[in-house]
Amino acid sequence: MYFFEHHGMEEKEFFKYSSLDNISFPLHFHRAFEIICVEKGKMVITIEDEEYELSENEAVIVFPNQLHKLHTESESTSKVIIFSPELIGHFYTAYKGVVPENNKLYLHTVPHESQVDALYAQKSFLYSICDLLIKHTAFxxxxxxxxxxxxxxxxxxxxxxxxxxxxxxxxAQAIQYDYAYLSKLFYHYTNLTFTNYVNRYRITQAAYLLESTEDTISEIAMKCGYKTLRTFNRNFKEYKKVSPSFYREKINTH
Structure with missing residues (x-):
């Protein structure tokens, strides 16, 4: 089962910097590039069919639409940078349609977030990674x-x-394929029915809105495609094991 994330689909250049502890994330893909660097501990990252074990100062770069997942067995501290292809437009154009044979890199240091808060600083850092990658591997x-x-x-x-x-x-109408064929194909790849996947996706988005906005629960339900609050509450509790109100209350107390 894997997920599509919207990173890199923005209309403007996009750069997101995060410091994360003990991260694990299921198989997914997105249009953006992603750099994951371990500062402490260990992490296993799978990119397509290749598994990389990362220790301190080791990193991977994930190209657009490469399937990947992250797993921390015991403990890790990492920096994750997700950015749109347009930020490295020259490299992206030159290497479109190819991927690295080896996604793993060794980085002596990753700049602090405050050091890459301006556009040219971001581009300078990212192009230095591109240069390192070109010298390090074939495509x-x-x-x-x-x-x-x-x-x-x-x-x-x-x-x-x-x-x-x-x-x-x-x-089926949008992409012009047979309904029954898509139903079987989708279940084969995700191990979920289409309806179950959509519900899971909606609840994932709702949980994010509960954490990051002050929208009312009713507003969030509507934004996530639910026509009634009752259905939203039932589905949220099914997937998150708690009510939306309890989920928000728990988040706010941390």
């Missing part, structure tokens, strides 16, 4: 199966339409 053409492309299009449709009516019938 191979991207190979994505036709079935995976269909799944990516389906996940992109969900990401763009989860806040309104979003059914498998809608997807």
């Amino acid at each position: 191979t053409p991207v190979t994505v199966s036709s079935k995976r492309k269909i799944i990516q299009n389906m996940l992109l449709f969900i990401d763009e339409n989860y806040h309104k009516e979003c059914t498998l019938k809608d997807v």
Whole structure:
């Protein structure tokens, strides 16, 4: 099962810097590049079919649309930088359609967030990573199966339409594939029915809004595609094991 994230789909240049402890994240992909560097402890990162074990000062760079997952067994502290391809436009154009044979890098240091809070500082750091990568590894053409492309299009449709009516019938019409074929293919790749996946995705977005905004629970329910508060509350409790109000209260006390 894997997820599509919206990173890199913004209309403007995008740069997000995070310091994270003990991170684990399921298989997913996005249009953005991502740099993950371990400062302390150890982490295992899987990119497509390759598994990388990272220790202190070791990093990986994930290219757009590469499937990847992160796992911390015991303890890790890491810095994660996610950025749009447009920030390194020259490199992105030159290396579009290929991926590194080896995504792993050794970084002596990663700048503090305050050192890359301006556009040219960000570009300078990112292009230094590009230079290091070019010197470090060869590149191979991207190979994505036709079935995976269909799944990516389906996940992109969900990401763009989860806040309104979003059914498998809608997807079938949008991407012009047979309904029954898409139903079986989607379950094969995600181990979920299309409806279950959409509900999970909506609840994930709702949890984020509960944490990061002051919107009312009713407003969040509507923004996440639920027509009634009752259905939203029921689905939220099914997936998060607590009510939306209790979830927000718990977050605010931490």
